[in-house]
Structures are given as C-alpha cells and as structure tokens.
Amino acid sequence: MNVTDKKMQAYLEAHPFLQETAELQLAMSAAIQKSVGPMEFPEDNEVKKLTQDGVPLLQSKDLQDRVVAALQPQISAVLAELLPIACPQPMQEALQVWAEWTEKQSMDKQAELIGLLLRQEDEKLTALMQAEQLPEQLVRTVLWQLVEALVPARLKAYDFWQDAGWAKNYCPICGRQPVLAHLRKEKEGRARFLLCDGCHAEWPFARVGCVYCGNEDLTQMHILEPEGxxxxxMDVCGKCQSYIKTYNEEGTESVYLQDWATIHLDLLAEEKGLRKNGSRLLAN
Ligand SMILES: [Zn+2]
Ligand SMILES: [Zn+2]
Known part of the structure; x- marks a missing residue:
C-alpha cells in the first residue's frame, strides 16, 4: 500500500475520520522502508522443510540471530527517519526517549530487546522495557514493522503457505496469532486465510470455527455485520469472547488487509466487551 493507492484514497474519502491515522501509518511505513529492505532468507524448499513440523521460521535460532544482526544496527537510522514525522505529542516524546536510549545502550542490550520480541517472551520483554523506561507500545509496533520490512514478499504470500501445507492458527514466519481473516473465492468455494500483524504474512486456515481458541461449536459462533x-x-466466538475482522470480498486488499483501516470496528467490538487478538501493539 502507498499514498498513491487509489482504492485507499477513495476509502479515506468515505471515512474521513481515518485520515489522520492513515497519514501517520503511511509516513511511518515509508520511513521504515527507507532504512530497511528484505533480507536474504533460505530458498523456498528449505523454508518449507524448516516449517514442516509447525515451527515458525523465525523461531529457528539461526534465522533469529540473523534478523537481530540485520535490525540492531538500523534502529538509530530508523528513529532518525521517524522523529521528523508529524505525530501526536506523546508519540513524539516516546520516539525521543527511545532514540536517546538507543544512543547510550550497548549493542547487547539492544540485541536482547529484539531477541525477546522475536521469541515473544512477553513477560521478559515488558520487564525489560519497564526497567529501561521505554515506551512499550511504540517499541513493539516499530520493531514489528521492521520485521515486516525484512521478510521478502514471496514468503508473505498466501499461496506459498497453501502450497507448503501450513494450516495452523499462528503465523508460519513469526509465530504470532492472526489479527485479520480473509475469505477468498477458491475453486471449491470460499476458503479462509489469516493475516499476521507482526510480519504481514498470510496463510490458510480452517473455514469455520474460532481461530483463537479452536472452538468448533458453531452454535457458539456468530457474525457481526456493522451497519453499512x-x-x-466480525466473526465472534461466544466461548472465548474474541473476534476477528474478516474481509469477505476481493480487490480491495490494499485497504482491508490493513488492521488500522477498520479501527472503528474494533471500537465497536470493545463496546460489546469483545477481545481483540494479534495486534502488533500488544503482547501476543
Ligand atoms: Zn508473522
Ligand atoms: Zn474462541
């Protein structure tokens, strides 16, 4: 997605309250892509072999070390790109705090932070950020955006994982829970795919049931279709009170497969006491 995306422009004209969020998101992703591009990953067959037993790619020690080594030296440059972006005061201050911390920290400490994020050792990660007085949500969201920028597009594609036979309820690349679902028209009817908010990979999953708790009792599942x-x-599970936003058309993926583009639906779900999962802002 980029600023010139016509579908996104039309969508924002129809949803003007999202304009500010959109500008910030677009500016952040442009700044990040300026500093970090796709890293070399193993060949396709090797990737399939590495993930065949259900272990996400970035949970292998070797790749994890390479991602840390690729990201750690880029953090200062990324923060320097992010600092001039027009953003709300608290975010501006949080960026400043993180930038100052990065300047005075040892490489080891920074590597430790990225390692904990990749391994999703959430308690340790939170403890480290609290001890260092780092702005947790900002650090999480920017680091995941960096991971997203490192992963080559071919490995984020749903058909790659369809072909690899991955059908878990967690991301084949980073292991996070999904944030969005997409019902695609396939030859034999509609098939469901899940989308990761960490690295933005998409993969196939069972067509019905709760993607989070595994509930298959359809009397406990219902659909919320907000007016208009x-x-x-939203597919809601009565058992675990989670929901997943589900895009059920084709052609506007550049809009609807961005979690922030339907943030108003999340607010609606929150009012109903439902739980959101998989957001890169949060522990998994
Ligand atoms: Zn992922
Ligand atoms: Zn559930």
Whole structure:
C-alpha cells in the first residue's frame, strides 16, 4: 500500500475520520522502508522443510540471530527517519526517549530487546522495557514493522503457505496469532486465510470455527455485520469472547488487509466487551 493507492484514497474519502491515522501509518511505513529492505532468507524448499513440523521460521535460532544482526544496527537510522514525522505529542516524546536510549545502550542490550520480541517472551520483554523506561507500545509496533520490512514478499504470500501445507492458527514466519481473516473465492468455494500483524504474512486456515481458541461449536459462533459495512465483518466466538475482522470480498486488499483501516470496528467490538487478538501493539 502507498499514498498513491487509489482504492485507499477513495476509502479515506468515505471515512474521513481515518485520515489522520492513515497519514501517520503511511509516513511511518515509508520511513521504515527507507532504512530497511528484505533480507536474504533460505530458498523456498528449505523454508518449507524448516516449517514442516509447525515451527515458525523465525523461531529457528539461526534465522533469529540473523534478523537481530540485520535490525540492531538500523534502529538509530530508523528513529532518525521517524522523529521528523508529524505525530501526536506523546508519540513524539516516546520516539525521543527511545532514540536517546538507543544512543547510550550497548549493542547487547539492544540485541536482547529484539531477541525477546522475536521469541515473544512477553513477560521478559515488558520487564525489560519497564526497567529501561521505554515506551512499550511504540517499541513493539516499530520493531514489528521492521520485521515486516525484512521478510521478502514471496514468503508473505498466501499461496506459498497453501502450497507448503501450513494450516495452523499462528503465523508460519513469526509465530504470532492472526489479527485479520480473509475469505477468498477458491475453486471449491470460499476458503479462509489469516493475516499476521507482526510480519504481514498470510496463510490458510480452517473455514469455520474460532481461530483463537479452536472452538468448533458453531452454535457458539456468530457474525457481526456493522451497519453499512459489507466488505468487512466480525466473526465472534461466544466461548472465548474474541473476534476477528474478516474481509469477505476481493480487490480491495490494499485497504482491508490493513488492521488500522477498520479501527472503528474494533471500537465497536470493545463496546460489546469483545477481545481483540494479534495486534502488533500488544503482547501476543
Ligand atoms: Zn508473522
Ligand atoms: Zn474462541
């Protein structure tokens, strides 16, 4: 997605309250892509072999070390790109705090932070950020955006994972829970795919049931279709009170497969006491 995306422009004209969020998101991803590009990953067959037993790619020690080594030296440059972006005061201050911390920290400490994020050792990660007085949500969201920028597009594609036979309820690349779902038209009817908010990979999953708790009792599943919304609905699980926003059309992926583009649906779900999962802002 980029600023010139016509579908996104049309969507924002129809949803003007998202304009500010959109500008910030677009500016951040442009700044990040300036500093970090795709890293060399193993060949396709090797990737399939590495993940065949259900272990996400970035949970292998070797790749994890390489991602840390690729990211750690870039953090200062990324923060320097992010600092001039027009953003709310608290975010500006949080960026400043992180930039100052990065300047005076040892490489080891910075590597430790990225390692904990990749391994999703959430308690340790939170403890480290509290001890260092780092702004946790900002650090999490920017680091995941960096991971997203490192992963080559071919490995984020749903058909790659369809072919590899990955059908877990966690991301084949980073291991996070999904944040969004997409019902695609396939030859034999509609098939469901899940999207990761960490690295933005997409992979196939069972068509029905709760993607978070595994509930398959359909009497406990229901669909919320907010008024005026046809492209995006919410699949709600009565057992674990989670929901997943599900895009059920084709052609507007550049809009609807961005979690922030339907943040108003999350607010609606929150009012109903439902739980959101998989957001890169949060522990997994
Ligand atoms: Zn992922
Ligand atoms: Zn559930």
């Amino acid at each position: 919304q046809t492209a995006m609905r």
